[in-house]
Structure formats: structure tokens, C-alpha cells
Amino acid sequence: MSFLGGLMDSGRGQLRKWGRFTLFTLRLLVVSPRALLRPQLVIDQVYNSGALSLVIIMLSGLFVGMVLGLQGYDLLRRFGSTESLGTAAALGLLRELGPVVTALLFAGRAGTALTSEIGLMSATDQLSAMEMMAVDPIRRVCAPRFLGGVIAMPLLAAIFSMIGIYGAQLVGVTLMGVDSGQFWSQMRSAVEMRDIVEGVVKSVAFGFACSSIAVYEGYHAVPTAEGVGRATTRTVVTSSVAVLAIDYMLTAVLL
Amino acid sequence: MNDSNDAGLPATGGAIARLSDVGYSVGGRAIFDGLDISIERGKVTAIMGPSGTGKTTLLRLITGQVRASRGSVVVDGEDLATLDRDGLYLLRRRMGMLFQNGALLTDLDVYENVAFPVREHTDLPEALVSRIVLMKLQAVGLRGAARLMPAELSGGMSRRVALARAIVMDPKILIYDEPFAGLDPIALGVVMRLIRETNDALGLTSIVVSHDVHEIGKLADAAYLLSGGKVIAAGTPAELAVNPAPVVRQFMAGEADGPVPFHYPAPDYAAQLLDSAARA
Numbered sequence: 323m324s325f326l327g328g329l330m331d332s333g334r335g336q337l338r339k340w341g342r343f344t345l346f347t348l349r350l351l352v353v354s355p356r357a358l359l360r361p362q363l364v365i366d367q368v369y370n371s372g373a374l375s376l377v378i379i380m381l382s383g384l385f386v387g388m389v390l391g392l393q394g395y396d397l398l399r400r401f402g403s404t405e406s407l408g409t410a411a412a413l414g415l416l417r418e419l420g421p422v423v424t425a426l427l428f429a430g431r432a433g434t435a436l437t438s439e440i441g442l443m444s445a446t447d448q449l450s451a452m453e454m455m456a457v458d459p460i461r462r463v464c465a466p467r468f469l470g471g472v473i474a475m476p477l478l479a480a481i482f483s484m485i486g487i488y489g490a491q492l493v494g495v496t497l498m499g500v501d502s503g504q505f506w507s508q509m510r511s512a513v514e515m516r517d518i519v520e521g522v523v524k525s526v527a528f529g530f531a532c533s534s535i536a537v538y539e540g541y542h543a544v545p546t547a548e549g550v551g552r553a554t555t556r557t558v559v560t561s562s563v564a565v566l567a568i569d570y571m572l573t574a575v576l577l
Numbered sequence: 578m579n580d581s582n583d584a585g586l587p588a589t590g591g592a593i594a595r596l597s598d599v600g601y602s603v604g605g606r607a608i609f610d611g612l613d614i615s616i617e618r619g620k621v622t623a624i625m626g627p628s629g630t631g632k633t634t635l636l637r638l639i640t641g642q643v644r645a646s647r648g649s650v651v652v653d654g655e656d657l658a659t660l661d662r663d664g665l666y667l668l669r670r671r672m673g674m675l676f677q678n679g680a681l682l683t684d685l686d687v688y689e690n691v692a693f694p695v696r697e698h699t700d701l702p703e704a705l706v707s708r709i710v711l712m713k714l715q716a717v718g719l720r721g722a723a724r725l726m727p728a729e730l731s732g733g734m735s736r737r738v739a740l741a742r743a744i745v746m747d748p749k750i751l752i753y754d755e756p757f758a759g760l761d762p763i764a765l766g767v768v769m770r771l772i773r774e775t776n777d778a779l780g781l782t783s784i785v786v787s788h789d790v791h792e793i794g795k796l797a798d799a800a801y802l803l804s805g806g807k808v809i810a811a812g813t814p815a816e817l818a819v820n821p822a823p824v825v826r827q828f829m830a831g832e833a834d835g836p837v838p839f840h841y842p843a844p845d846y847a848a849q850l851l852d853s854a855a856r857a
Contacts, residue, residue: 447680454640454674455694455742456666462697 346541347534349460350468357465367470371432371533372477378431379424383482386419387411387489394490395498404500408509411490412483416513416521420483422569425528428475429561433536436467437557440540441550449541464541468533475529476522483521520576527568532561593618593653593750593782594639600647601631601638608634610806612648616750621776621783623793623814626803627828627837632786635803636752639784640674641665653749670698673743674752679735681727681742687714688723691742698746713741717771733764740771744779751775753785757792769796790829794818802828804837 358364394410440463443449449459487509494500536557543553594616601609608631616622626632637643638650641657650657655668681690691710695701701709714720717737727735736756743751756768769792776783787793793800794814802810802817802825810817810825818829827835843849 443683446683447676447678448682450642451674451676451680451682451739453642454669454672455697455746456669457694457697458662458666 342542343534343538346460346538350465350534350537353458353461353465354469357461357469360466363462363466364469364473367466368474369470371428371436371467371470372474375428375431375474375478376481378427379478379482380485382423382427383420383485384489386423386482387415387486387491388493390414390419390486391490391493391498395494395500404494404498405504406508406512407490407494407500408487408505409512411494412487412509412513413517415483415486415490416517417524418569418573420486421479421521421524421528422565424479424482424525425475425532425565426562428471428478428528429532429536429558429565432471432474433532433557433561434554436471436533436536437540437543437554438550440464440467440537441543441545441553444541444543445545445547445550460541464537468537471533471536472526472529475532476525479521479525479528520572523576524569524572527572528565531564531568535561535564591618592616594784595651596635596638596645596648597651598648599638599645599650601634601643601645607806609638609645612803612806613808614801614811616782616784617799618782619776619780620798621772621785621796623797623800624784624786624803625788625790625793625800625828628788630803631806632788632803633754636674636754636784636786640669640672640752670746671748672750672752673746673748675736675739675743675754675756677755677758678732679727679730679739681730681735681738683727685727686723687719687725687727687730687738690727690738691745694742694746709745710741713745714738716744716775717741718767731764733760733767736760736764736768737771740768740775744775744781747779749781751781751783753783753787755787756785757787757789765792772796790831804828 390411391407394407394414395404398404398406398410440449443459443463449463452459452462491502491505495502495505539553539557539560540550543549592615594614596612596614599609599612600607601612612635614624614635624632624635634643638645638657639652641650641652641660644658652668653671655664657665657668660668681687682693685693688710691713692706695706695709711720711723714723717740719734719737719741722730722734722738727738730738753772756772757765760768772783772785773796775781785793785797797814800812800814800817801808804824810820810822812820817825820826820829824836826832827837833839
């Protein structure tokens with residue numbers, strides 16, 4: 323009986339958390355158009371979340387692409403079609419690896435920064451001070467950061483895929499000796515617009531999920547050092563699971 | 578009308594904020610139970626009490642950050658219970674609040690911190706914003722620190738910048754949460770002087786939450802002493818100092834033990850020692 327009660331309690335707690343998150347995200351969406359009226363605030367956040375994540379995104383993109391080049395070459399060699407390496411790498415990166423790996427890296431690099439920044443602002447009364455100055459912290463602090471993440475993610479994913487394709491070409495063509503002309507021409511004829519659209523749709527969805535989770539966790543963090551630490555961890559865990567789950571759902575819908 | 582007023586302060590129409598029979602509880606624990614306070618216009622009113630009596634919660638009630646579960650809170654003619662978020666924000670534009678640690682925005686420098694409310698609420702040209710900000714910084718003696726970042730300021734300086742920010746929109750009510758905590762004697766003197774001068778020069782009403790009996794004695798026009806969720810004494814600081822009630826005397830004289838016990842409620846000491854010895 324007590325086990326059942328505990329189960330129901332925890333279920334109710336989860337539901338309540340979902341409800342709070344949904345309401346918070348709705349409020350973010352409601353105030354976001356007004357935040358867009360002050361583009362400088364959003365541009366600053368695109369810089370913070372996007373430009374400052376560039377190095378890690380580019381390095382990871384290069385390595386993922388190089389691994390794809392190696393694995394793809396080995397796999398395709400068994401079927402005697404190594405010239406399709408360009409197509410395989412491009413499709414893999416554009417449709418899956420680019421958006422997903424970028425989102426996971428984004429959650430670790432930019433999401434944690436957002437959560438701890440907002441959490442510490444709350445712990446040092448900065449958010450309360452804003453409320454006392456009749457400034458809505460969700461509009462002034464959360465919305466620009468949320469929008470910054472939503473805008474930065476597709477750009478980062480595009481850069482990731484581009485560098486990744488370059489990495490695959492580096493390994494496949496330069497190292498393994500796949501014909502350069504075949505590599506590029508097969509890619510250009512096989513990759514369609516809808517492959518690129520799939521990647522863009524996914525990365526926008528991931529940007530939405532990662533940014534809203536990061537901002538929500540920061541805003542609702544227990545305002546202590548320990549609380550902010552826990553919230554930061556939750557951001558990474560929740561964002562990662564959310565990205566993979568959304569990825570499956572979107573793939574099922576878009577294929 | 579209520580005990581606190583019988584204790585000293587007349588319930589005239591001069592009240593800018595009035596709490597009547599306010600109850601407030603967190604997680605089933607009552608913080609306030611039948612609280613009556615009236616803040617007189619133009620005066621410096623102190624809210625005193627031992628730590629943990631809910632002084633900061635009282636400020637949150639007056640500013641509408643939390644809502645009373647019983648009774649009414651009326652500030653500048655508006656009943657907080659009837660206000661929605663927009664109404665509350667409109668009311669807050671007439672209030673300024675100084676947080677204990679200053680609560681400056683750490684990514685903006687001193688100048689931008691003071692300019693923040695002006696930029697958020699008005700569309701004034703930069704020349705005018707600059708004039709307002711420099712005027713307020715001059716008033717707190719920190720015009721020369723305009724380009725410093727909050728991390729470069731001492732505790733006293735942070736509080737002065739926060740004061741400049743709190744008065745930049747010319748509020749009617751200024752609220753101070755523990756303004757004297759952790760200041761050296763010089764900074765303390767500066768903050769006391771600023772509170773008095775700001776109140777009188779700008780025609781404000783000031784509410785000061787503190788437990789520094791000596792500073793309040795020199796500064797405040799009226800004081801309320803809270804304990805156990807109620808007002809236990811009210812009057813001028815001089816009247817409180819000679820109040821015969823034991824709790825009041827213990828607080829005003831700073832005695833370690835008395836009606837407010839030194840020990841947190843605990844089981845019998847000897848029994849607990851024997852018990853732990855028996856288990857060892």
C-alpha cells in the first residue's frame with residue numbers, strides 16, 4: 323500500500339513538474355516576440371551560445387566526419403562501392419549526426435552555462451531585484467537566452483555537418499584514395515533538398531528543447547550553490563534524453 | 578483598531594502602507610498570524626525582530642512578491658490582493674528596494690546598473706539618461722566609480738550603488754532589507770546618513786528591516802518589534818528602549834537568554850547523553 327502510495331506520489335510529482343515546465347515554456351513563447359523588439363539582447367545571446375561554442379563544434383565535427391570516412395570506407399569496400407562514400411557521409415551528417423551531436427554538445431557547453439548563469443542570478447537576488455524594479459525577468463533574462471539558443475542551434479548544426487563532410491573527404495579521398503570527382507559528384511546527385519530540410523527541422527526542434535530546458539532549470543534552481551549545481555546536471559541529463567527522444571519521433575515522421 | 582496602534586502609533590490617514598490582520602504560512606508553518614502594521618507617510622519606520630521572525634517575508638508581503646493567506650495588505654491606496662501582475666508592476670514602479678547584498682546585475686557596470694530601470698521603463702534620450710544617472714551617483718558619492726564592475730566594489734559601495742538604482746525612478750516608498758549587515762563603522766555611518774538624507778530630501782517613506790538596535794535608535798522615527806508572527810511592541814525607538822515587557826527588554830538589551838531561549842528546543846540533555854553512552 324505504501325509502495326503504491328509512493329509510486330502515485332512520485333507520479334504526481336512528475337506530472338506537476340511537466341505542468342510547470344509547459345506553463346513556463348508557454349510564457350517564454352508569449353514574451354518572446356517582445357524580446358525580439360530588442361534585437362541587441364538576442365544577438366548578444368546568439369554570440370554567447372553560438373559563437374562561443376564554435377570551437378568545440380568544429381573540432382567535434384571534424385573528428386566525427388573523419389570517423390565516418392574510415393567506417394564508411396570499410397563498410398562500402400565490402401560492397402565494392404567506395405565511390406558512394408561522399409553520399410553516405412553527407413546523408414549521415416545532414417540528417418542525423420549533425421543535428422544530434424551538435425545538440426548534445428550544445429547542452430553540455432551552452433545549456434549548462436545558461437542554467438548556472440540564471441541560477442546564480444537568482445541566488446544573488448538579481449532576479450528578485452528585477453521584479454522589484456517592475457522588470458519581468460522571464461522577458462528580460464530568460465527570453466533572449468532562449469531565442470539565442472533557438473537561433474544558434476541550426477547554424478551550429480550546419481557548420482558541424484559542413485566540417486564533418488570535409489573530415490570524411492579528408493580521410494576518404496586523401497588517405498584512402500577514393501576518387502575525388504566520384505566523392506563529390508555522387509554526393510551532389512544523391513543528396514536532396516528534403517535531406518537538408520530534415521536536418522534543419524531537427525536542429526530547430528533540438529534548439530527549442532535544449533534552450534527551454536536550460537532556461538527553465540536555471541530559473542527554478544534552488545538558489546544555493548548546491549541547488550545550482552544540481553540544476554546544471556539536470557539540464558545536461560534532461561536535454562540529452564529529450565534530444566534523443568525527439569530525434570526518434572521526428573525521424574519517424576519525416577522519413 | 579489594533580494592539581500595535583494602541584502601543585504607540587496613531588492610525589491616522591497618513592499611512593502609506595497598512596497590513597491588517599495578516600496571516601501567512603509556509604508549508605503549514607505559520608510565519609505571521611494576525612499581524613497589524615501601519616507605515617506612516619514621510620517617516621523612517623523600522624521593522625525589528627530576532628532572526629527568523631519573518632522580517633524579510635514581511636517585505637515580500639508589502640512588495641507583493643508573496644501573497645497573504647489572510648487579512649489585507651494595502652500599499653499606496655491599492656489592495657495587493659486585487660492586483661494582477663501588470664497592476665503589481667505598476668505599483669512597484671512607485672517603490673524602490675535595497676537588497677541585503679545590493680543585488681546588482683553582475684554583467685553590467687555601476688553606471689548601467691543605475692541606468693537599468695530608466696532604460697527598461699522609459700525611452701529617454703541618452704543625454705538625459707546620463708544626467709539622471711550621474712545625479713543619483715553623485716547623491717551617493719560614487720560618481721567616480723561609474724565604470725567599475727560590481728565585482729570591484731566593496732560591500733558598502735555595492736549597497737550605495739543599489740541605493741542609487743533604487744531611487745533612480747523617484748519612488749514614493751523605499752525599502753531596505755538589513756542595510757547595516759556586515760558593514761564597517763565608516764560604511765555604516767555613510768549608509769545611515771544616506772537613508773536619512775534620501776528620505777527627507779526626496780520626501781520618501783522609508784521602511785528599514787534590521788536587528789541593529791543602536792543604529793535603528795539613531796535613525797528611525799518609528800519602530801515595530803516582531804516576534805512569533807505578531808507585533809509585540811511598537812512606538813518610537815526611545816519608547817521601545819524603556820518598554821518593560823521581558824521579550825522586548827531582552828531584544829533591546831541584547832541578552833543571550835530570556836523569553837527567547839538560548840537553546841533550540843531539544844530533548845533532555847542528561848537523558849540524551851546517557852542514551853548515547855548506552856548505545857556506544
